[in-house]
Each structure stands twice: as structure tokens, then as C-alpha cells.
Amino acid sequence: MPSDPIPVLEVRGTYREVGLQIGQRMKPTLQRMLSRLRDDPPEGLQWDDLLQEAQLYLAHSRSIYPQYIEELKGIAAGADLPFEEVFVEMCEELWEQAAWQKGCTDLVARGRATVDGATLIAHTNDLGPEAEQDLVILKVQAGEDPEFLGVSVGGLGYSAGFNAAGIVMSGNQVSSNDIRPGVPRLVVVRAILAARRLEEALDACLLKERASSYNNVVGDAHGEVYSMEGSATDCQPIYIVDDILAHANHYVSAPMRRFEAEPHAIGGSVIRHNRALRLLRENYGQLSPQRFQTLLADHANYPGSICKHGLESVTAFSFIVNLNERRAWIGRGRPCQTTYVEHALAPWTPPEGWAV
Numbered sequence: 045m046p047s048d049p050i051p052v053l054e055v056r057g058t059y060r061e062v063g064l065q066i067g068q069r070m071k072p073t074l075q076r077m078l079s080r081l082r083d084d085p086p087e088g089l090q091w092d093d094l095l096q097e098a099q100l101y102l103a104h105s106r107s108i109y110p111q112y113i114e115e116l117k118g119i120a121a122g123a124d125l126p127f128e129e130v131f132v133e134m135c136e137e138l139w140e141q142a143a144w145q146k147g148c149t150d151l152v153a154r155g156r157a158t159v160d161g162a163t164l165i166a167h168t169n170d171l172g173p174e175a176e177q178d179l180v181i182l183k184v185q186a187g188e189d190p191e192f193l194g195v196s197v198g199g200l201g202y203s204a205g206f207n208a209a210g211i212v213m214s215g216n217q218v219s220s221n222d223i224r225p226g227v228p229r230l231v232v233v234r235a236i237l238a239a240r241r242l243e244e245a246l247d248a249c250l251l252k253e254r255a256s257s258y259n260n261v262v263g264d265a266h267g268e269v270y271s272m273e274g275s276a277t278d279c280q281p282i283y284i285v286d287d288i289l290a291h292a293n294h295y296v297s298a299p300m301r302r303f304e305a306e307p308h309a310i311g312g313s314v315i316r317h318n319r320a321l322r323l324l325r326e327n328y329g330q331l332s333p334q335r336f337q338t339l340l341a342d343h344a345n346y347p348g349s350i351c352k353h354g355l356e357s358v359t360a361f362s363f364i365v366n367l368n369e370r371r372a373w374i375g376r377g378r379p380c381q382t383t384y385v386e387h388a389l390a391p392w393t394p395p396e397g398w399a400v
Contacts, residue, residue: 049385050195050361050376056185059111063118066182067125070199073178074123077198078133086139094139098132100225104253108227112234115186119200133200135228137255140217147357148216149316149350150291151324151339153331154267157287163267163367166336167214168379169195169203170352171360179361179376181387189238190392195361195374201230202237204363206372208392210265211239212365215258216293219305220275226255236260240394242268250279259291265367271296275303288328290320312348319344333373336364340379351379 055065067074082091106113116134120127132138147170154163178198185191194205194213206212213236232248239245242264249260249272257274263284271282271291280297282289294310295301296317304310323339324331340350340362347353362379365372370389375382 048376049383050179050181050374052181052183052387053199054183059115059186060118062184062186063115063120064122065118066199067119067122069122070119070180071123073180073198074119074125074130074200077178077200078125078129081133081139082129089139094132094135095128097138097225098128098135101135101137101228101255102128102131104226104255105228105231108251108253109231109235111187112231115234130200134230135255136230137223137228147293147313147316147348147352147354149320150214150216150261150271150289151320151336152261152263152269152284152289153287153324154269154284155287157324157328158331159329159335160332162369163263163265163269164331164333164336165206165212165214165261165263165269165363165365165367166340167204167261167363168340168350168352168359169361169363170354170357171197172356173358173360176358176360176377181374183387183389184237186238188395190240191389192237193372193387193389194237195363202233203361205237206365206367206370206389207237207239208370208389209240210367210370210391211236211242211245212263212367213237213245213260214363215261215271216291218257218259218273218275218293218295220256220303221305222276222278222303223256224276226253226276227251229254229256229258233258233260236262240392240398242266246270246272246281249274259293261289261291263367273297273300275300278303288321288324290317290324292317292320312345315345315348316350319350333364333366333371337373337375337379337384340364343380353378
């Protein structure tokens with residue numbers, strides 16, 4: 045399967061129409077995913093309790109991002125699934141396992157660090173082995189938002205992507221000890237993908253009503269890149285230094301370390317983070333999409349390496365984007381085995397009257 049390209053689904057229209065198209069096309073996968081969660085929830089959790097708790101998250105989300113709730117309602121209708129149950133899938137905070145059991149690694153380079161001065165973001169996305177078969181690339185034009193391209197599991201939520209305005213959304217799951225009812229982090233990610241400029245992306249990361257947060261790596265075609273290391277109640281923007289940046293699945297900044305939920309279990313993340321920084325430094329000035337394809341296949345600390353071959357999680361896909369050119373290279377499965385496929389977006393033209 046790693047050599048098989050991830051299928052691409054193009055959708056456009058209103059938020060509701062976009063959701064309907066996704067739900068209709070991904071119906072069998074979405075039904076299987078929801079059945080898996082409903083019939084076999086994580087140990088100690090009951091499905092009825094998850095449904096009830098998710099209503100608090102829904103109330104926050106509807107008040108902040110009604111357009112994305114309409115999109116999710118469209119997905120549920122298109123897949124012939126109850127909306128309330130589909131929304132539980134979006135509330136990872138209620139049922140997701142700890143970040144250290146999964147993993148993701150990001151490597152960023154710009155300016156002097158790259159062969160041509162471009163801004164490049166490289167990402168490995170580590171998931172349970174069963175998720176690999178459900179991957180889909182969604183190319184979405186919703187309302188007047190910039191078109192975006194994002195990698196999704198089953199068409200519900202996004203793991204990494206970029207848009208035609210030159211904004212990237214990547215990053216890593218972190219385990220925080222302050223999760224609370226609020227807007228799910230997967231809904232916040234959807235808002236980042238709709239950003240027309242970097243400030244809008246950062247404001248989405250800083251949303252005060254969020255339930256939790258990923259470490260969101262966001263940047264633009266000007267080479268402005270931040271690792272927004274967040275929890276539910278705090279966030280530390282880490283700015284790119286010396287034209288390189290790396291992050292894995294633990295809190296790096298001193299102000300955020302108090303939010304680490306399981307500080308005894310981050311050894312693998314520490315290794316991947318520092319290994320990524322070493323690879324960036326050793327390849328400084330030579331970094332390109334092709335060089336990143338090689339670096340993402342790194343096996344230091346195998347099987348818990350940047351190219352992960354572990355038991356609980358594996359690298360399900362990897363993603364390299366050139367923000368200046370609005371081009372990405374995406375491969376299914378382990379980077380050491382995959383064939384990368386190129387994808388591109390046309391630059392976004394702002395609507396008439398919008399202040400650029």
C-alpha cells in the first residue's frame with residue numbers, strides 16, 4: 045500500500061455543499077470509522093457519555109465557527125450518519141490516546157537554509173496502522189475562502205495542508221493536562237486552513253474558547269513561520285530561528301512544560317526533535333523538497349524514528365510543501381518506502397474590495 049498514491053477528492057461550493065460532497069464520496073469509510081469508535085470506544089469510556097459530553101463542545105463550536113458546523117452537518121447528511129455522532133469523531137479530546145503513543149515530526153527551512161531561498165515545510169504524520177487505508181487528499185473550495193489542499197483520515201478533519209493564499213497548517217499532537225470543553229482542536233485546524241493571511245492563522249491557534257491544542261506549525265510564503273505550542277489555556281509562539289525549525293510531540297518552550305500530561309513518556313519525541321534539528325543543521329543550505337524526502341526517511345532510533353515503523357503507530361503519510369510555489373509532495377506510508385506525488389494550487393485572488 046505505501047506505493048499507492050493517496051486518492052484526491054475535489055469539492056467546491058457552500059460549506060454545506062462541500063460537506064455533502066465529502067460525505068457522499070467517503071460514505072463507506074466514514075460509516076466504518078464511526079462504527080469502529082461506537083462499537084469499541086477506548087477503555088473506560090461509554091458511547092452514550094461521549095455523545096452527551098460532545099454537546100458542550102458543539103455549543104462552543106457553533107457559536108465561534110457556524111460555517112464549519114454546517115460543513116460537518118453536510119458530511120453527516122452525505123454519509124447518512126447522525127450529525128451528533130459524527131461530531132464525536134471531531135472531539136479527539138474526549139477519546140484520543142496520548143500523543144506519545146502516536147507521533148509526528150516537523151522540519152522547516154527557509155532563506156539561507158534552502159537551495160533557492162524558498163520556504164519549505166516537511167512533516168511525517170504518525171497514526172495507528174489501520175488509518176493508512178482511510179487516507180484521502182481533499183482539495184476544497186468553500187465559499188470565498190482560499191482553496192486548500194489537506195490530508196484527511198476518511199474526509200473528517202485534517203492532519204496537514206496548505207492553501208492558495210500561501211498559508212501552511214502542519215504540526216504535532218501534544219498531551220496537555222488542561223483539556224476542557226470548548227472548540228475541538230480539529231475544528232481550529234479547519235479554521236487555519238481557511239486563513240487568508242498569517243495573522244488569521246495565528247489568531248485561530250490563540251482562540252480563547254479552544255478545548256485543547258496541537259502544536260500548530262503555521263507559516264506563509266514570506267518565510268514567516270511559527271510553531272504555536274499550545275494547550276487549552278496557554279500558547280507559546282516559537283518563531284523560526286536561523287532559518288530552521290523542528291518540533292515533535294512534547295513541549296519544548298519553558299512556559300509550556302508545566303502542561304505536559306505525561307512527562308515520563310516523551311523520550312521518543314525528544315529524540316525525534318533533536319534528530320530533526322541535527323539533520324537540518326547538517327544539510328543547511330542544501331535543503332530542497334528532494335533532500336527532505338531523504339531526511340524524512342531517517343531511521344535513527346528505529347522503529348521509533350522520524351520514519352516510524354512502530355507497533356502502536358507508524359508513519360501513515362509524509363508531506364513536503366514549497367509555500368512560494370504552492371506545491372506539495374505527498375506520500376502514503378513510510379517515507380523510506382513511498383513514492384511522492386506532486387500536487388499544486390493556483391495562487392489565490394482576493395475578492396474585490398478585500399484589503400491585501
